[in-house]
Amino acid sequence: MSAPASTAHVVEVTDLHKSFGDNHVLRGLNATISQGEVVCVIGPSGSGKSTFLRCINLLEQPSSGSIKVGGDEVTDPDCDIDGIRRNMGMVFQQFNLFPHLSALDNCTIAQTTVLKRSKDEARATARENLEKVGLSEKADAFPAQLSGGQQQRVAIARALSMDPKLMLFDEPTSALDPELVGDVLSVMRRLATEGMTMFVVTHEMAFARDVADRVIFMDGGYIVEEGSPDQVIGDPKEERTKTFLQRVLDPTHVDPGAEDAAYSKRHIAEATARSATPPLDPTAFPER
Ligand SMILES: Nc1ncnc2c1ncn2[C@@H]1O[C@H](COP(=O)(O)OP(=O)(O)O)[C@@H](O)[C@H]1O
Ligand SMILES: [Mg+2]
Numbered sequence: 607m608s609a610p611a612s613t614a615h616v617v618e619v620t621d622l623h624k625s626f627g628d629n630h631v632l633r634g635l636n637a638t639i640s641q642g643e644v645v646c647v648i649g650p651s652g653s654g655k656s657t658f659l660r661c662i663n664l665l666e667q668p669s670s671g672s673i674k675v676g677g678d679e680v681t682d683p684d685c686d687i688d689g690i691r692r693n694m695g696m697v698f699q700q701f702n703l704f705p706h707l708s709a710l711d712n713c714t715i716a717q718t719t720v721l722k723r724s725k726d727e728a729r730a731t732a733r734e735n736l737e738k739v740g741l742s743e744k745a746d747a748f749p750a751q752l753s754g755g756q757q758q759r760v761a762i763a764r765a766l767s768m769d770p771k772l773m774l775f776d777e778p779t780s781a782l783d784p785e786l787v788g789d790v791l792s793v794m795r796r797l798a799t800e801g802m803t804m805f806v807v808t809h810e811m812a813f814a815r816d817v818a819d820r821v822i823f824m825d826g827g828y829i830v831e832e833g834s835p836d837q838v839i840g841d842p843k844e845e846r847t848k849t850f851l852q853r854v855l856d857p858t859h860v861d862p863g864a865e866d867a868a869y870s871k872r873h874i875a876e877a878t879a880r881s882a883t884p885p886l887d888p889t890a891f892p893e894r
Contacts, residue, residue, distance in 0.1 A: 614640060614641045615638045615639065615640055615641075615674070616639050616640065616641055616643075616675065616676060616771060616772050616803045617637070617638060617639040617662060617673070617674070617675055617772065617805070618638050618672075618673070618674040619635055619636060619637045619638070619661075619662070619671070619672070619673050619674075620636055620671055620672045620673075621634050621635070621636060621670070621671040621672070622634070622635040622636075622658070622661060622668055622670075622671035622672075622673065623668065623669045623670045623671050624654075624657055624661060624666060624668050624669050625669045630827060631654045631657050631827050632654050632657055632658060632661070632668075632669075632827050633826070633827040633828050634671070634828070635658060635671070635828075635829055636829070637822065637829065637832075639772070639803060639805055640803075641803055642801045642802075642803055643803055643804075643819045643820065644798045644802075644803075644804045644806065644817055644818050644819050644820075645804070645805050645806070645818060645819065645820045645821075645822060646806045646807075646808055646813070646814035646817070646818035646820075646821050646822070646835070647659070647805070647806065647807045647808070647821075647822045647823075647824060648807075648808065648809070648811070648814060648821060648822070648823050648824070648838075648839075648850070648854075649823055649824035649825050649830075649850065650825060650850055653824045653825045653826060653827065654824055654826075654827045655776075655807045655824055656776050656777075656807065658807075658824070659774050659776050659805065659807055660776075661673060662675065662680070662694070662774060662805070663675075663680075663690075663691050663694045663696060663774065664680050664687055664690075664691070665696075668681055675690050675693070675694070675772070676690070676693060676771060678690050692720065692721070692768060692770075693770055693771040693772060694770055694771070694772045694773070694774055695762075695765030695766060695768060695770035695772070695773045695774065696765065696773075696774045696775075696776070697758070697761050697762055697765055697773065697774070697775045697776070697778045698761075698776050698778070699776055699777045699778065699780050699781050700781060701749070701754070701757040701758050701760070701761040701781075702761065703749040703757055703760055703761060703764070704749075705748065705749050705750060706748075707748070707749075708745065708746050708747060708748055709736060709741060709744050709745050709746070709747050709748075709749075709752070709760045709763075710729065710732050710733070710736065710745040710746060712749070712760055712761075712764050713728075713731075713732035713735060713736060713760065713763050713764045713767045714728040714729055714731075714732045714767070716764070716767070716768060717731060717732070717767055717768065720768070721768065728767070731767050731769075732745075732763070732764075732767050733745065735762075735763035735764075735766045735767045736760070736763045738763065738766065738793075738796075739759035739760070739762055739763045739766075739793045740759065740789070740793070741756060741759055741760060741763065744756060744760075753783075753786055754781060754782045754783065754786055755782050755783075755786030755787070755789045755790055756789075758778055758779070758781075758782065758790050759789065759790060759793055761778075762778075762790070762793055762794070762797075766797075771803065772803045772804075772805065773797065773802055773803070773804045773805070774804075774805050774806075775794065775804065775805070775806040775807065775808070776807045777807050777808060777809065778790055778794070778806075778808070779791060779808070779809075779810060780809060787810070791810060791813050794806070794813070794817070795813070795816070795817050798817050806818070809854060811839060811851070811854060811855060814835055814839060815835045815836075815839050815840070816835075818835045819834075820832065820833065820834065820835075821833065821834070821835045821837075821838040821839060822838075823838055823842070823844070823846075823847045823850065825846050825847075825850065830844050830846050830847060831843060831844045831846075831847045839851060
């Protein structure tokens, strides 16, 4: 008997390394994504999240390690990378729609050119997916006539129109005005409920907490911590995860001790520059 679909690995990453010149960006990542699973990747800017995601569909060439997608080794030079990529939808922070094509045409063009579907079939699929993202009535609108949130939903409909087995999202809501974020997240939430396998780099902690089956926290090119959202976001084990979460969950948080120390240091430095004798008590300096 074959393994149940829920345990099949759609993606299997083993000891993935990536360097740009001497910048060693990914330092030995191991991860799996199972059929129907939603995996959210969180972590500070520059930690390698986008590079990780881009290696999965070979937008970046890994330096070493192995990546299997649906059992096919994408790092094998003989693999059918176009065939493998066809099964992956990718949604970026910038929506990357064709500006000269309507929402409908944005959703049909790859279906006819890549999948060789007839125009009618492609249009029908596109309309279905525009409806799914709540934009049936915008089929004829051009990207410039749509809000950022609407453009991103067209980008999602476009990806879905290729019938992907896996959807990769790279911070799909970070370029949006705050009031437009919710619509995009609800579309993603619905996809997750329908059983789409999703790999999502996001800063939306509430979304990750609610929707993810698993959360991966990355820092400095490593997977520092991984587990259920309740564990990683609710009760992180690692100090680096705690510091990151404190910063993103409460950006107004300041450490008063650290502020005072920085203030004193600044004043002592200024005083030292002005006089040969540094003051012992920085508060002795008058306010300016
Ligand atoms: N195409 C590239 N060429 C050179 N360096 C890159 C490239 N893409 C990413 N990097 C570097 O890799 C590191 C990780 O970047 P990235 O994966 O974008 O991080 P994140 O998505 O977590 O913010 C950064 O130091 C970045 O400058
Ligand atoms: Mg990024």
